[in-house]
Amino acid sequence: MDMNEIKEIFFQECEEQLAELESGLLKLNDGDRDPETVNAVFRAVHSIKGGAGAFGLDDLVAFAHVFETTLDCVRSNRLEPTQDVLKVMLKSADVLADLTKVARDGGYVDDARSRGLVKELEALANGNVPAAASKAPEPVSVAATAPADDDGFQPIPFSFDAFDDEDDAAKGQTYEISFRPRRELYGKGNEAALLLRDLTRLGEMSIICDTGTLPVLDQMDPEQSYFSWKISLTTEKTQDDIRSVFEFAEWDCDLEVKAAEPASPPEDLPMVPVAFDLSALDDGPFNIEPVQPAVDEAVAADVEATDVATGIANMAAAAARVEKKEAASAAATATVAAQNAAATSTAGQTIRVDLDRVDRLINLVGELVINQAMLSQSVIENDASGTSAVNMGLEELQQLTREIQDSVMAIRAQPVKPVFQRMSRIVREVADMVGKSIRLVTEGENTEVDKTVIDKLAEPLTHMIRNAVDHGIETPEKRLAAGKDPEGTIKLTAKHRSGRILIELVDDGAGINRERVRQKAIDNELIAPDSNLSDEEIDNLIFAPGFSTADKISDISGRGVGMDVVKRSIQALGGRISISSKPGHGSVFTMSLPLTLAVLDGMVVTVAGQTLVVPLTAIVETLQPEAAAIHSFGSNQRLISIRNSFCPLVDVGRILNFRATQANPVEGVALLVESEGGGQRALMVDAIQGQRQVVIKSLEANYTHVPGIAAATILGDGRVALILDVDAVVGASRGQSLKAEMSLAATG
Amino acid sequence: MKKKVLTVDDSRTIRNMLLVTLNNAGFETVQAEDGIEGLEILEGCNPDVIVTDINMPRLDGFGFIEGVRRNEKYRAVPILVLTTESDAEKKNRARQAGATGWIVKPFDPAKLIDAIERVTA
Numbered sequence: 001m002d003m004n005e006i007k008e009i010f011f012q013e014c015e016e017q018l019a020e021l022e023s024g025l026l027k028l029n030d031g032d033r034d035p036e037t038v039n040a041v042f043r044a045v046h047s048i049k050g051g052a053g054a055f056g057l058d059d060l061v062a063f064a065h066v067f068e069t070t071l072d073c074v075r076s077n078r079l080e081p082t083q084d085v086l087k088v089m090l091k092s093a094d095v096l097a098d099l100t101k102v103a104r105d106g107g108y109v110d111d112a113r114s115r116g117l118v119k120e121l122e123a124l125a126n127g128n129v130p131a132a133a134s135k136a137p138e139p140v141s142v143a144a145t146a147p148a149d150d151d152g153f154q155p156i157p158f159s160f161d162a163f164d165d166e167d168d169a170a171k172g173q174t175y176e177i178s179f180r181p182r183r184e185l186y187g188k189g190n191e192a193a194l195l196l197r198d199l200t201r202l203g204e205m206s207i208i209c210d211t212g213t214l215p216v217l218d219q220m221d222p223e224q225s226y227f228s229w230k231i232s233l234t235t236e237k238t239q240d241d242i243r244s245v246f247e248f249a250e251w252d253c254d255l256e257v258k259a260a261e262p263a264s265p266p267e268d269l270p271m272v273p274v275a276f277d278l279s280a281l282d283d284g285p286f287n288i289e290p291v292q293p294a295v296d297e298a299v300a301a302d303v304e305a306t307d308v309a310t311g312i313a314n315m316a317a318a319a320a321r322v323e324k325k326e327a328a329s330a331a332a333t334a335t336v337a338a339q340n341a342a343a344t345s346t347a348g349q350t351i352r353v354d355l356d357r358v359d360r361l362i363n364l365v366g367e368l369v370i371n372q373a374m375l376s377q378s379v380i381e382n383d384a385s386g387t388s389a390v391n392m393g394l395e396e397l398q399q400l401t402r403e404i405q406d407s408v409m410a411i412r413a414q415p416v417k418p419v420f421q422r423m424s425r426i427v428r429e430v431a432d433m434v435g436k437s438i439r440l441v442t443e444g445e446n447t448e449v450d451k452t453v454i455d456k457l458a459e460p461l462t463h464m465i466r467n468a469v470d471h472g473i474e475t476p477e478k479r480l481a482a483g484k485d486p487e488g489t490i491k492l493t494a495k496h497r498s499g500r501i502l503i504e505l506v507d508d509g510a511g512i513n514r515e516r517v518r519q520k521a522i523d524n525e526l527i528a529p530d531s532n533l534s535d536e537e538i539d540n541l542i543f544a545p546g547f548s549t550a551d552k553i554s555d556i557s558g559r560g561v562g563m564d565v566v567k568r569s570i571q572a573l574g575g576r577i578s579i580s581s582k583p584g585h586g587s588v589f590t591m592s593l594p595l596t597l598a599v600l601d602g603m604v605v606t607v608a609g610q611t612l613v614v615p616l617t618a619i620v621e622t623l624q625p626e627a628a629a630i631h632s633f634g635s636n637q638r639l640i641s642i643r644n645s646f647c648p649l650v651d652v653g654r655i656l657n658f659r660a661t662q663a664n665p666v667e668g669v670a671l672l673v674e675s676e677g678g679g680q681r682a683l684m685v686d687a688i689q690g691q692r693q694v695v696i697k698s699l700e701a702n703y704t705h706v707p708g709i710a711a712a713t714i715l716g717d718g719r720v721a722l723i724l725d726v727d728a729v730v731g732a733s734r735g736q737s738l739k740a741e742m743s744l745a746a747t748g
Numbered sequence: 749m750k751k752k753v754l755t756v757d758d759s760r761t762i763r764n765m766l767l768v769t770l771n772n773a774g775f776e777t778v779q780a781e782d783g784i785e786g787l788e789i790l791e792g793c794n795p796d797v798i799v800t801d802i803n804m805p806r807l808d809g810f811g812f813i814e815g816v817r818r819n820e821k822y823r824a825v826p827i828l829v830l831t832t833e834s835d836a837e838k839k840n841r842a843r844q845a846g847a848t849g850w851i852v853k854p855f856d857p858a859k860l861i862d863a864i865e866r867v868t869a
Contacts, residue, residue, distance in 0.1 A: 006768065010761035043758070043803050051761035053854030187817070189826035189848040189867065198866060248849035248867065 003055075010051040014100045017044040019421055021093050026424060029086045038081075042071045048096065057103045060096075063114060067092050070121040079124060088120045094425055172203060172236030178256040180228035185252035187223070196229065198245045203235030232260065355451070358411055362598055365401075365408045366695035369599075372401045373692075373716030402693075409596050413448035416494045416503075419458050420445050423465050423492060430469040437487040438473055440465075447494040449501045450596040456573055457503075457593070460566040464505055464589055465490065467563065472509035472587060482584065484508070497592070499601075500575075500617065505589040512581035514538045520547065539579045539587075543567040571727055573597065574615070574710070602694050602723065603671070604715070605685040608658035611721040612685070613694055613713055618726040620672040620680065622688065625649075625665045636662065640670060640682045647672065650733040651684040652724065656708050673726050681730045696723065708732065750776045751868055754795035756786035756812060757830065758804040762853070766799065766830075769857040775864070783807025787815045790822055797868050798827045799851070799860075802842065810845045817846035826867035830855060 024041035027034075049064035070089070073079035081089075095114045102109050177199070181192050199205060207229055214226040233242065242257050243250070376394050383391055420442045431438040449457075473479075473488035480486050491506040514535060521527045521541045533541075541547060545564040570577045575593035594600070594617070602613035603622075629641045630649065638649040649670065651662045663684060670682040694713035699706060699722075710725035753775045755766045763779050770777040778793045780786035782804040790798075798816065802809035809829060817823045826848040829839075839850060851863050 003768075006761060006764045009764055013760045039803075040805070043805065046803050047759045047761075050853045051759060054761065054765055056854075186824070188843065188846045189824055191826075191867070191869070194867065194869060251843060 007055055010055065011100065011104045013051065014048050017047050018093065018097050018100065019418060020044045021096070022090070022421055022424065023417075025086055025090050025093055028081045029083065029090070033081075035075075038071075038075050042068065042075050045071055045096070048100065052103070059109070060099045060103050063092075063096060063099055063118065066118050066121045066125075067096060070125040073125050085124055088117065088124060090425075090428060092117050092121060094429070097425075172234055174232060174234045174260040175239065175242060176256075176258055176260045177231040177233060177242065178228070178254070179231065179246070180254040181225045181249070182252050182254075183223055183225045185249050186225060188252065190249045190252065192225075192227065192229070195245060195249060196231070199231060199233060199242070202237050202242060202245070203233055205231055205233040207231050228254075353411075358408075362408050362412065365405050366598065369401055369405055369693070369695055370714045370716070372397055374718055377716040405599065405693075409450065409598065412451045412596070412598075414451050414454055415446045415448050416454060416457070416501075417445040419454055419461060420492055420494070422458060423461060426462055426465050427469055427490060430466055431473075434470060435475065436469065436473055437476055438469055439487055439489050441489060441491045443491065443493040444495045447496060447501060448595075449494075449593065450598070452597050453501070453573060453593055453595070456569065460569040460591075461492075461503070461505075463566050464563075465492075468505060468507045468509070468587075468589075472507040474510050478510075482510075496595075500592050500594055503591040503593065505591075506586065508586040511583040511586055512539050512542070512579070514583070517541055536580070539581050542579065543577070574600075574617075598696060599693055600696050600713075600723065601691070602713075603691050604689040604694075604721065605669070605671070606687045606689060607656070607685045608653040608663075610658055611689065611715065611719065612652070613721050613723045614671060614673075614683070614685075615710075615723065615726060616691065618673045620674050623670050623672065623682075625668070625670050625682075625684075627666050630665050638662075638665065640665070642672065642682070647680050647682050648733060649682045649684060650729065652729060653684070653686070655729050655732050673730065681733060683724075683726070683729065694721070694723070750774060751796040751864075752776045752778060752794065753864065754778045754780065754786065754790060754793055754798045755800070755830075756780045756783065756798065756804070756809070757801040758782050759801070762801065762830070765855075766860075769855075769860055773857075773861045783809065783812030783815065786812050787819075790816060790819065794822075795825055797864050798825055799830050799864070800827060801830055802838065810841055813842065813845040813847050828863055828867065830860075 021041055021044040024037050024044065027037050028041070045064050045068045049061055049068055052060035052064060067089075070079065074081050074085070079085065095109070095117055098109050099114070101107070179192070179195070181190075185192070196207060208231075210228045210230065211226065213228075214220070220226075235242070239257050239259070243255070246253065246255055372394075376398065379388075379390055379394055424440045424442070427438055427440040468490050473490070474482070474484075476486035479488065489508050491504070493504045493506070495502050517538055518527075518533070518541075521538075521544065522529045524547060526541060526544050526547060527533065542563045543566075545562075547562050547564065567577050570591055570593070573593055574597065575591055577589060577591045579587055579589050581587040600613070601616040603616055603619060605612050605614055623642070625640055631639045631641065631646070633639050639646040640649045641647075649665060651665075653659045654662050663686065665684055668684050668686045669688050670684055672680055672682050674680055694715070696711045697713055699709060699712045702712075706722070708725055708728045709722045710728075711723045712720050713723060715721050751774075753770050755763065755770070755777060756779075757763050757766065758781055763781070767777050767779065778789060778795065780789045783800075784807045786798075786800065787807070800809045800812055804812075807815070813827055813829075816825060816827060823846075827846065829842045829847045829850040830853060842850065848867050849863055851860055
């Protein structure tokens with residue numbers, strides 16, 4: 001792994017942290033005061049800052065630092081996270097996201113915006129809490145480099161290379177160092193011997209160890225510090241360099257460093273010189289048992305420095321004690337381990353996998369399904385009775401294949417949460433722009449759907465949200481006048497329903513202005529001035545190509561694309577969209593999407609000798625038309641009467657130009673399908689072969705778009721079957737030619 | 749013999765940087781994602797030195813350090829705190845919890861290795 005890969009990981013992580021940040025801030029906005037929420041928000045910014053620093057992304061660091069400082073005020077209860085405060089923070093989160101994006105992809109950030117927010121954040125950190133002023137960030141311009149207070153605590157650079165030349169060092173100043181560690185020094189994992197070793201690298205040195213306070217072994221507390229050292233060091237380094245050796249330990253020892261008089265070291269001190277063999281530190285012998293280094297060291301010194309003979313008996317006693325203690329500690333650690341294991345078992349275990357690998361797996365499983373189907377078919381052809389062992393085995397294989405397929409699909413399933421979270425930013429920004437106050441409520445964010453569906457969902461959803469904010473919700477004044485809460489609410493929900501995902505976008509705005517929509521449709525020649533339309537039909541006119549309700553094109557939603565584009569993209573996903581609206585109370589957009597784009601439950605039918613697959617979700621019922629139920633209408637239109645209502649009959653073979661004349665309906669089967677507008681059509685096919693799950697193979701990717709055809713698949717016998725685009729066929733039956741459909745699809 | 753370093757950090761970025769830096773310097777590296785996992789891994793991994801972050805979910809660096817110091821078997825292992833938390837108060841708390849030393853993020857690989865060398869035999 002190289003730095004670029006780590007950087008990529010960093011940006012991935014940033015995305016997660018930004019999502020975490022935003023959802024935490026939104027929780028706070030809803031009144032959540034759980035300290036863990038505040039901590040999670042803080043950690044998110046903190047993590048981004050940490051990583052950004054490592055890659056020298058200074059803009060990001062500088063902004064994250066200011067943000068972090070303000071968040072720290074919230075964390076330590078010095079700043080109340082009011083709505084106003086959170087508004088600034090949510091905006092800051094947006095800027096942080098922009099800065100991250102720029103750091104990754106290049107481009108420009110809105111400098112004025114981020115500078116403004118830096119000021120606002122600083123004001124929050126300073127204004128409310130004068131005491132925090134001392135630790136408030138330096139006046140940061142966004143382009144400032146790493147914050148200075150970080151630098152202030154950087155460990156002093158310590159390079160051993162500089163000390164290689166010991167001959168020269170010997171010529172320097174001599175220092176007298178007195179070093180008396182306290183027991184805490186050992187307790188924190190510092191080690192006197194290592195500090196002394198570091199000291200030797202500074203120059204020529206002689207060490208005298210004072211073992212005077214060392215008690216006899218059986219009175220010795222293994223945790224206590226008994227030794228102290230007097231060191232005479234000749235070095236060219238400064239006193240500060242010497243002190244920096246004790247940087248980690250200075251609180252836990254008595255340390256004195258002073259320049260020595262040129263006089264020779266005093267010789268009448270009551271001290272025993274101890275041989276100080278540095279080679280012992282280099283590995284093995286000093287790689288102590290993990291009990292207590294202090295003991296070993298003390299024992300080692302003990303053996304050398306005190307009378308061995310009197311020590312032996314005591315040592316045996318001490319050793320026995322140590323063993324006992326070890327046994328007890330082993331038991332204690334075992335319990336701790338068990339507790340920890342219990343604590344972590346609840347946490348979810350996840351791994352990250354490259355998307356390509358999953359896609360490859362899905363492709364392979366698709367091939368497996370096809371292969372299995374082909375195998376089944378050829379066995380059935382050769383074994384009519386269906387009782388042979390091979391046949392039985394194949395059934396099991398079929399079941400297993402199906403399960404593998406479901407499991408693989410589940411890998412790709414992702415919660416819609418990230419897309420929903422993006423929407424809250426859009427609501428914020430657009431609401432700000434148009435001067436409205438709007439709250440976004442999301443529900444069912446954890447509803448899972450195939451990743452490709454999620455990826456393609458963001459765009460139409462963004463467009464719809466913009467529309468809802470711009471056109472749906474009224475201005476606060478209008479809302480007040482209408483007796484509503486001045487703050488509008490947009491609710492975004494997701495749920496699973498009968499093998500599809502249902503996404504609803506509900507606003508409590510003014511609803512569709514049917515008069516205006518109707519007028520607009522007439523002006524744009526979408527409908528005849530005298531046409532008689534139901535409310536539902538009028539509402540659905542907004543999805544018509546070339547329709548835009550805003551009287552003046554606004555910045556936000558009037559970018560030349562209307563709801564027809566939204567509808568196209570939803571349809572391209574195999575989904576449907578509909579609207580219902582109540583004047584004065586708001587609108588509800590309902591989208592129903594397939595959970596996956598990789599497989600499809602379909603009905604296999606025959607039309608003019610061709611095998612076609614009709615998506616099962618589109619079919620309401622199938623029926624065998626009787627001659628009496630068929631009514632001709634106009635030159636070549638026919639209707640079928642189903643339970644006392646009439647439904648247009650569409651010959652699929654004719655629409656797709658498989659045959660020149662319409663087939664006799666009585667000889668075929670009618671599939672009653674529901675189309676986008678809510679109306680029903682009866683599709684005529686010659687025969688139904690069966691129902692099965694098929695693996696979708698994109699026609700566009702392998703061939704080219706064919707009007708009326710959504711995709712292709714490979715059947716059990718190895719033949720390619722086309723998957724019918726029901727909506728396109730129904731549209732064609734309404735008089736729009738398939739060619740027109742095609743050009744629309746291309747522009748959409 | 750390779751020295752073993754246990755690193756505890758919730759950031760994948762930092763974990764990877766530590767891994768690369770330490771492996772390049774010839775250390776054996778074991779990694780945990782938070783304090784709880786750190787204490788769990790500690791058992792049986794027998795590290796020569798521990799490098800830990802402070803801000804982490806579930807169990808933060810302070811709690812983790814205290815946990816290590818309470819552990820009879822591993823309480824003498826040197827612990828370096830790796831964090832951007834640079835004000836004196838945080839450093840003080842880390843020391844009180846039992847930290848051996850500290851490294852300020854963004855860390856410089858050379859400084860990290862230096863600091864580790866300083867506290868290990």
